Amino acid sequence: MANKILVTGGTGYIGSHTVVELQESGFDVIIVDNLSNSKIEVLDNIEKITGTKPAFENFDLADKDKTDDFFKRNGGIDAIIHFAASKAVGESVEKPILYYRNNLVSMMNILECQIKYDVANIVFSSSCTVYGQPDVLPVTEQTPRKDAESPYGNTKRVNEDILNDTVAANPKLNAIALRYFNPVGAHPSALIGELPLGIPNNLVPFITQTAAGLRDELKVFGDNYNTPDGSAIRDYINVVDLAKAHVVAINRLLSGKNKTNYEVFNLGTGFGYSVLEMILGFEKATGVKLNYKIVDRRAGDIEKIWADTTYANEELGWKAEKGLEETLLTSWNWEKYVRGI
């Protein structure tokens, strides 16, 4: 019988791509999502890609009774991938309690249920935000974490600690924290992708919406950083490559290949691109010119970060494969699908 995986936040951006990869690898998937930042139609499009509509329940994992009831009714879950979380850095500064409640309480509810209902394995969706601006680049898993710049970033850091402490006290539990760099792109079918509500905060959705004519111009936040062209540098990883790493992490836990019961991996490409290089890459990949202007730096942004991928590549046997232009073209195809152009 196929292994059953609970994917929280499975209708979201990274979650939906991961559900597709899990189903294509033969897993049974059940999604829990409160649809606070995603649409129910994602399920139909997952079905169009994989031929299978994943099981789905709509509730908030910060609700302890509902979470307990879910686990009571759904025996036989072999592993959990926990994506469900609020993720807007700026909003988290305005509404810290909302972020702490959503992100920390849901993590604790899930872990309590794992112990109570004997679900041994969990993969947690963490972020390179836990490194802040590192003193040395590229960033390895041993690079010290820094104090978070935002409540959102702090929820990732504290959730890592909650996970680490909980597995230490419960030897039957096994956890992998995956620290994502900057996920971009969409499924090559253009049936699923990133769907920000309102004005996008992130670079690539802002680029594609500007190209589609929804935004007048893209603002480049700063050209006076200590980088070759002055704009900030990130490690942009294709979301399908990222999704595949989750399947590898799940297989690692299910086959007991994990070395300790709390492991951490950086998921990036190992290459950094500046904002201006991203604009150029998009224009080259799509042939669409972008209207942009340089403005002041955005508060809370770091200058540059990219991953050392050696440990993830060697230990997981996984590597990000897709190039930047190919990836940006998938973002554009998705935007065109969403806008009907």
Ligand code: UD1
């Ligand atoms: C941030 C978080 C990251 C989180 C992600 C999810 C930090 C340090 N990083 O990533 O942990 O997972 O959001 O939402 O907290 N840019 C522009 N113009 C724009 C938008 C962005 O120039 O309109 C620039 C930014 O200044 C930055 C780069 O593009 O240099 C990437 O920005 P963004 O996509 O927002 O991601 P991060 O801030 O790196």
